[in-house]
Amino acid sequence: MSDKATSVKKKDMTKVVxxxxxxxxxxxxxxxxxxxxxxxxxxxxxxxxxGIQEETIGTAPVGCSVFLYKWFDIDVVQPPHGRVSAVATGIKRARPDKTVFAYQGDGDFASIGTNNSVHAANRGENxxxxxxxxxxYGMTGGEMAPTTLIGQKTTTTPGGRKAKDFGYPIKMSEMLxxxxxxxxxxxQAVYDVPRIKSAKxxxxxxxxxxxxxxxxxxxEILSACPINWGLDPVEAVERIKDEVEAVYPLGDIIDRG
Amino acid sequence: MLRGQVDVDRERCKGCGLCINACPKDVLDFSGEFNSDGYNYVEFADPDDCVGCGFCGIVCPDMALTVYRFEEEGVA
Incomplete structure (x- = not known):
């Protein structure tokens, strides 16, 4: 498939991605x-x-990204559901020389682990x-999460989310x-090249x-779930642009660094 | 002249098509063949037009694409 390109004489071949x-x-x-x-x-x-591979420790949520320890060649701890920010806090306090990240989905961060998420932020944990x-909720079959948009159909809101019954989409970043x-x-979002560069x-x-x-x-990174949204991957990108971004606008919210 | 090469890892590709959508030169296409997971993987269909921008690899959710850029000699 790429035989023609590889056969031409070339110099300074650089890996782009x-x-x-x-x-x-x-x-x-x-x-x-x-x-x-x-x-x-x-x-x-x-x-x-x-250059921090050797000193980075990740913490993974319960959810689709639960297997971070398989995919990253770094140390990863997989705490109980929602406790990721709390466990990351413990690791960082015990080993302040390490770089510790928490990776959490919206079910993990904004629902089951809200308590842990809010207090880690409030303490200003490093x-x-x-x-x-x-x-x-992606992994369990597309149920409503606190972040679900008004009117969005999920397996637990087949008629669309109604504010009267289920409240409003929770804006964790603005709250914190x-x-x-x-x-x-x-x-941030990662649906096209400029957004991906900004997210990076x-x-x-x-x-x-x-x-x-x-x-x-x-x-916070807006992410597509084409399967549970009932859309193909390209349509899912359009949904983020048209619907999700309207509720969750992109950009820096605070920067006190 | 700046050229590019896209190496497709057929077993990693899930045929989502985000790369085809992102490519400004239309050098990628579905292969019409299926990997061991049953996905219609993408192929580097039109190498002559590739400029190695890397957009396909940047939007690929499965690290299935490795993109190289090189200078081709003797071409204006």
């Missing part, structure tokens, strides 16, 4: 078109660029938190930004804040 060194060859178990894989790779690229928001503890809170910069900044001892960084 591919698997980061801090990641394993194990295939992702994510569904086709899921944005988790893009975000995982960006974190791997950031770890490579900062950790980096990645909060992946796909507006529902009202606290005095956090240093950096931003919302935010991820690197989150790690740098921790390395420089500046405190708590939260990088």
């Amino acid at each position: 591919g698997k980061p060194d801090s990641m394993n060859d194990t295939h992702f178990s994510y569904c086709p078109g899921c944005h988790h894989g893009i975000i995982n790779r960006l974190i791997g690229e950031a770890i490579d660029e900062l 950790i980096t938190v990645f909060f992946i928001n796909n507006t529902l 930004a009202r606290l005095d503890g956090p240093t950096y809170i931003t919302r 910069e935010a991820i690197v900044k989150g790690f740098r804040n921790q390395i420089e001892g500046k405190g708590y960084s939260l990088i």
